Amino acid sequence: MSVSPVQPDPSVIGGVPKAPFALMPKLARLFNDRASRFEALAQSSHLAAYLNFLAGITRIQSELVSALPPPEPVRADRVERARANAMPPIDRAAMGSSPDCREVLRQFFEKAEALEKPAAASEALAQVRTADEEMLTWMIGNVMADDLPVESLAHHLYVAAAMQIHAARLAAGLDGSRLVPIRVGVCPACGGRPVASMVIGFHGAEGARYASCSCCATMWNEVRVKCLACGSTKGIGYRAVETGDEEATVKAEVCDTCNSWMKILYQNKNPSLDVVADDVASLGLDLLMKDTEYKRAGFDPFLMGY
Ligand SMILES: [Zn+2]
Numbered sequence: 001m002s003v004s005p006v007q008p009d010p011s012v013i014g015g016v017p018k019a020p021f022a023l024m025p026k027l028a029r030l031f032n033d034r035a036s037r038f039e040a041l042a043q044s045s046h047l048a049a050y051l052n053f054l055a056g057i058t059r060i061q062s063e064l065v066s067a068l069p070p071p072e073p074v075r076a077d078r079v080e081r082a083r084a085n086a087m088p089p090i091d092r093a094a095m096g097s098s099p100d101c102r103e104v105l106r107q108f109f110e111k112a113e114a115l116e117k118p119a120a121a122s123e124a125l126a127q128v129r130t131a132d133e134e135m136l137t138w139m140i141g142n143v144m145a146d147d148l149p150v151e152s153l154a155h156h157l158y159v160a161a162a163m164q165i166h167a168a169r170l171a172a173g174l175d176g177s178r179l180v181p182i183r184v185g186v187c188p189a190c191g192g193r194p195v196a197s198m199v200i201g202f203h204g205a206e207g208a209r210y211a212s213c214s215c216c217a218t219m220w221n222e223v224r225v226k227c228l229a230c231g232s233t234k235g236i237g238y239r240a241v242e243t244g245d246e247e248a249t250v251k252a253e254v255c256d257t258c259n260s261w262m263k264i265l266y267q268n269k270n271p272s273l274d275v276v277a278d279d280v281a282s283l284g285l286d287l288l289m290k291d292t293e294y295k296r297a298g299f300d301p302f303l304m305g306y
């Protein structure tokens, strides 16, 4: 019997593990962990009612993501063509009209009925559930364009949450190693915009930063100090809400080149941070930044209108 020599790990270069470019969503945990985080944050927040409502929304996402039959996967030749042309393989324009996607929407809206919510949110849901094809297509189009009309944010929240389920299921079926960078601030899987970025703490990529897609939950690697709106690495600064002696685990990365800002979360300092739940719960930072000349670049359908 011969013993093969130990092969060096190809992802380790010069003793430092190389962070993978893309991390695909893990469906079994993504929404479940997020719902738990919303619930935990609600316990000590003045936004408790809203955070608990979003915990309920996220629990439904968690149920449906595994309960439904798998969606038709993105075809391999499409993935390779997208890779060759530096395009995202998921067809953003078409995904909302697939029968798989419409079934997710229908079931999500039905389950959302049971959530405790204010009258306005109930009324919005009733209108979404009974929307005709033209209206539904319009709302899906707004969500896919990351452009939600202020007068119907409550309606779009449900559509966006349902689309997140479908998009995450499509993304989870992709091989992350076949994805390539598209442009700054653009998801390499679906072309969506990031909610925020996160410095992660897990093994093999400690201290690496990942932007997190607001639509399909794919995370992609970015250098630590860089504006994710315009790509500048110069004129970058950090702001945070005063937290006494402790260093803030959510900061605003501000860019003097394009005058925008995006949240950066330090999951390496607090492993329970979730990019969406902690984005909503750190609304205080948005209020602080509102009084500055910088414009929010992170996109989160759960945190619109503030
Ligand atoms: Zn995406």
Ligand SMILES: [Zn+2]
Residues within 6 Å of the ligand: 227, 228, 229, 230, 231, 232, 255, 256, 257, 258, 259, 260
């Ligand atoms: Zn910038």
